[in-house]
Structures are given as structure tokens and as C-alpha cells.
Amino acid sequence: MELILKTKGDVQASALFVPVLEERLAILKLLKSLGYEEEEALIDRLNRENFQGKKGQSFILISAAKVVVLLGSGQQKTLSVDNWRELAGQIVAYLKTYSVRDISLVASHWLRGNQDIKHLGQSLVEGLMLANYQFNKYKQDDKNQIKVDIKTVSVYLSAREKISFTKGWEYGQLLAHATILARDLVNEPASIMTPSFLAKEAIKVAGASRRVKVNILEKADVKKLGMEAFMAIDRGSNEPLKFIHLVYKPKGKAKDKIAIVGKGITFDSGGLNIKPWEGMQQMKNDMSGAATVIGLFSALDKIQPKVEIHGIIAACENMPSGTAIKPGDVVFNMDGKSIEIAHTDAEGRVTMADALSYAQKQGIKKIVDVATLTGAVVYALGPNYAGLFANNKKLTDSLLKYSELAGEKIWPLPLAEEYRDFNKSKIADIRNIASSKLGGAITAALFLQDFIKPDVAWAHLDIAGVSYAEEPLNSYTPIGGVGFGVRALLEWLADF
Numbered sequence: 001m002e003l004i005l006k007t008k009g010d011v012q013a014s015a016l017f018v019p020v021l022e023e024r025l026a027i028l029k030l031l032k033s034l035g036y037e038e039e040e041a042l043i044d045r046l047n048r049e050n051f052q053g054k055k056g057q058s059f060i061l062i063s064a065a066k067v068v069v070l071l072g073s074g075q076q077k078t079l080s081v082d083n084w085r086e087l088a089g090q091i092v093a094y095l096k097t098y099s100v101r102d103i104s105l106v107a108s109h110w111l112r113g114n115q116d117i118k119h120l121g122q123s124l125v126e127g128l129m130l131a132n133y134q135f136n137k138y139k140q141d142d143k144n145q146i147k148v149d150i151k152t153v154s155v156y157l158s159a160r161e162k163i164s165f166t167k168g169w170e171y172g173q174l175l176a177h178a179t180i181l182a183r184d185l186v187n188e189p190a191s192i193m194t195p196s197f198l199a200k201e202a203i204k205v206a207g208a209s210r211r212v213k214v215n216i217l218e219k220a221d222v223k224k225l226g227m228e229a230f231m232a233i234d235r236g237s238n239e240p241l242k243f244i245h246l247v248y249k250p251k252g253k254a255k256d257k258i259a260i261v262g263k264g265i266t267f268d269s270g271g272l273n274i275k276p277w278e279g280m281q282q283m284k285n286d287m288s289g290a291a292t293v294i295g296l297f298s299a300l301d302k303i304q305p306k307v308e309i310h311g312i313i314a315a316c317e318n319m320p321s322g323t324a325i326k327p328g329d330v331v332f333n334m335d336g337k338s339i340e341i342a343h344t345d346a347e348g349r350v351t352m353a354d355a356l357s358y359a360q361k362q363g364i365k366k367i368v369d370v371a372t373l374t375g376a377v378v379y380a381l382g383p384n385y386a387g388l389f390a391n392n393k394k395l396t397d398s399l400l401k402y403s404e405l406a407g408e409k410i411w412p413l414p415l416a417e418e419y420r421d422f423n424k425s426k427i428a429d430i431r432n433i434a435s436s437k438l439g440g441a442i443t444a445a446l447f448l449q450d451f452i453k454p455d456v457a458w459a460h461l462d463i464a465g466v467s468y469a470e471e472p473l474n475s476y477t478p479i480g481g482v483g484f485g486v487r488a489l490l491e492w493l494a495d496f
């Protein structure tokens with residue numbers, strides 16, 4: 001996909017894409033301005049096809065000279081960054097039916113009320129690349145399917161807009177590649193995507209980056225560190241556990257030291273409290289938090305944030321077997337806190353307890369964790385919003401800001417003090433399931449918070465609902481792994 005920037009001249013050949021409002025008069029005016037001769041016939045067809053400019057609709061104008069595609073953008077008078085991404089995704093949907101390889105855009109058509117030219121370039125390329133993503137390595141080549149292969153994107157803009165647009169375009173490519181890596185990792189079946197495979201992916205990323213180093217801790221190493229909680233969850237599995245620690249160091253003095261901790265259960269069968277088949281079906285995605293960490297790290301060398309970043313993943317499987325952890329067992333995390341394992345399917349919080357303690361042992365005072373932690377958050381927020389829990393207002397505000405920009409929706413939920421006692425155990429310091437079935441996403445977050453020191457700014461993203469799209473989430477997020485959080489967190493880290 002080659003970007004060609006033009007400042008003047010007629011829009012040539014290829015297909016020109018123009019977003020339009022859901023407003024009949026505006027559409028008619030636009031048709032007029034495009035100068036088609038048979039206007040009557042066009043309006044007639046507009047009526048017959050019932051094109052109103054609604055989101056997702058498109059209307060095609062073909063003349064000998066050119067193809068113009070109107071993209072419905074609904075009632076959005078001012079286009080947001082995520083609207084641009086969505087519209088770019090609509091372009092790809094169009095190209096799946098009509099195989100056009102050269103596309104054109106006029107920036108002024110797209111800037112509608114929003115002059116942020118850098119983000120226009122960025123979100124357009126993100127939308128095009130992400131909408132075109134497919135995980136088909138296990139499929140035979142389908143000869144009848146039209147492959148979208150965009151050769152050139154010609155953009156018409158003013159000379160002074162060129163630099164910003166190009167910057168955004170290049171940055172957007174980085175974010176899209178990182179998201180795609182995370183999607184690939186999530187989509188890979190669990191028998192391939194083992195803790196060892198995940199560790200190899202982290203080693204690959206570090207190998208390709210000058211400023212990223214990785215340390216893989218084996219079972220003996222985590223034992224020495226006292227990670228009995230993590231080891232307990234791994235006990236039923238035949239796959240060796242891996243504790244992955246990635247570090248990015250910036251050029252010069254780091255402005256801050258931050259950890260991104262990802263849940264890395266490569267398959268969650270539930271353990272002895274085994275899941276029913278529907279519940280277990282998609283559980284290869286229980287390492288989505290880890291995928292976000294690795295995807296994000298793959299872009300750090302090029303984005304060059306000014307902060308030191310630690311990526312931390314406790315990777316193992318949760319399996320039932322004769323050696324598996326049993327309900328009622330008590331284990332100590334590396335900080336010496338005892339945990340009653342009342343339910344083996346609430347395994348994520350147990351492995352995270354050690355991963356979070358480990359992060360704090362590195363002297364890190366700012367932590368974001370990303371975890372497919374609870375089914376409850378899916379009931380609370382559905383498939384498009386991740387739950388955000390945080391002990392720090394500033395962190396909450398910036399994560400909300402960057403997630404909106406990235407089109408990765410999150411919504412704040414409370415660390416409700418009223419419910420903290422639900423996690424009390426009769427025989428240990430804490431219990432891994434709450435006494436109440438209600439507010440499950442909250443009690444899980446409160447469990448994690450028990451392992452966070454009060455002087456540490458911490459945010460927890462429960463991505464159980466958003467990590468895997470059962471249906472396309474939007475025009476640029478097809479079915480499968482979403483790679484959720486990669487773009488928002490990269491944007492956040494890049495802005496220090």
C-alpha cells in the first residue's frame with residue numbers, strides 16, 4: 001500500500017471515496033458539485049437504492065472518467081478520529097465487492113469539522129489495515145474470494161498539510177502492525193500457543209528491537225522467587241510455565257518507569273472446576289492480555305517513548321489432572337500473602353497476584369494490567385467496552401482519553417469498598433472467589449488491588465468481553481482476536 005500525496009490536479013482514475021452526512025440536501029448538493037450530467041437519473045437511483053447516508057451505506061457513481069463512492073457517515077456532523085477509522089473500514093468492505101486497487105481521497109472532504117490532519121492520516125491507515133486483517137493460515141486458498149489488495153492511496157491535500165499527514169500515516173502503520181501481531185497471537189489455537197510459544201514470541205520481539213530486552217524465568221526461577229500462587233495454577237498442566245519479563249529502555253534518562261502486566265493463561269479449561277463446553281470454547285483467548293503486551297512491545301523501538309517500560313506475563317495453562325490444584329488448597333504468593341483457592345476457574349487473579357507483586361519488586365510505581373479476568377464484566381458492559389478499575393484519577397483520565405482516540409472503548413467501574421469483605425477467607429488472608437455472586441468483575445478487581453501497595457498508581461482493564469469478537473465489533477474489527485489495548489496503551493506511553 002503506497003501513499004501518494006498530491007496538492008493539485010484532477011482526481012485521476014481509481015476510486016474516489018467521499019464521506020457524506022445523513023442529510024438529503026447535503027447529498028443532493030454534493031451530487032451537483034461532482035458535475036454528473038444525468039443528474040435526474042442519479043437522484044432516481046439514489047431513491048431506489050434508498051441511500052440516505054446512514055453509517056455503513058455506500059453509493060456508487062460511475063462515469064467514463066471516474067468512480068466516486070459516497071460513504072454514509074450517519075449524523076456525525078464533526079468526524080472524530082474513530083469515525084475516520086470506521087470509514088476507512090467501510091472502504092475495505094466496499095473493495096471486497098469491487099476489486100479496485102487504487103483509491104483516492106480528498107482530505108478536505110474528510111476533515112469535516114476536525115482539522116487534526118495527523119490523526120486523519122493515522123486513523124485512515126489503521127482502518128484500512130485492520131479491516132483487511134484475516135487469520136486464514138489454517139484455511140485452503142479460497143479462489144472465489146476477492147482479496148483486497150490496495151496498491152496505492154492517493155490523497156489530495158494542501159502543501160502544508162503533507163508533513164503532518166505523512167507522520168500520522170507512518171505512525172498509524174506502526175500501531176496497526178502491533179495490533180495485528182496481538183490478533184495473530186490470540187487467534188492461534190491453544191495447542192500451538194503454549195506458554196513456551198508465547199515466550200518465543202517475546203524473544204522474537206526483543207531480538208528485533210535494539211532497546212528491548214527479555215528475560216524468561218523458568219519454573220525453578222519462579223520457585224526461588226516464591227511464586228507459589230502462579231505455580232499452583234500451572235500444576236495441572238503438562239506444558240512448562242514461563243514467566244516473561246520484557247524491558248524497554250529509552251534513549252537518555254527515563255521520565256518514568258511503568259509496567260504493563262498481561263494475563264497469560266494460554267488455555268483456561270477451568271481446572272478441576274471444569275468449564276462446560278460453551279464456556280470453554282473460546283478459552284484460547286485467555287492470553288489476550290499477554291498478546292497486548294507483546295504486540296505493544298513490538299512497536300516500542302520505532303515509537304520510542306521516553307519512559308522505561310516493563311512487560312510482565314505469568315504464562316501457563318489452567319488444566320485439570322491428578323496434579324492439579326484442588327478447591328480448598330491454600331497457597332502463598334511471592335509477597336507471603338496466603339490465598340484460599342476456593343474455585344480453580346478463578347485462576348487469572350491468582351497468577352496476576354504474583355505478576356503484580358513481581359512488578360512492584362522492580363520498584364515500579366505505575367502499573368496497568370490487562371486481563372481477560374471475568375465473565376461478569378461481559379454481562380456488565382457487553383462486547384464493545386472493557387471495564388476500567390483504577391486507584392488513581394490521573395491514570396483513569398489519561399487511559400479514557402487515549403482509549404477513545406484509539407477506538408478501544410473502556411468504561412470505569414468502581415473499586416467498591418463495600419464489597420471488599422466479600423473476598424474474606426476463613427482460613428487464609430484472601431479467597432479467590434467472592435462470597436457473593438453479584439458484582440463479580442468488581443470483586444475480582446478488589447482481589448487484585450489487595451496485592452497493590454497504596455503508593456502505586458494502578459489501573460486494571462478487564463478485557464474478557466472485548467478481547468475476542470464473536471461478531472465483527474465494527475468495520476475494522478473482524479471476528480476473532482481484537483488485539484485490544486495495543487493502540488491506546490501505545491498512545492498513552494508515547495505521550496509522556
Ligand code: BES
Pocket residue numbers: 268270286343345346347348372373374375376378433434440464465
Ligand atoms: N478466563 C475467565 C474469564 C473469561 C470469561 C474470559 C469469558 C473471557 C470470556 C476466568 O478465568 C474465569 O473463568 N472467571 C470465572 C470466575 C468465577 C469462577 C468466579 C468467571 O467469570 O466465570
Ligand code: MG
Pocket residue numbers: 268270344345346347348
Ligand atoms: Mg477461569
Ligand code: ZN
Pocket residue numbers: 265268286345347348372373
Ligand atoms: Zn481465565
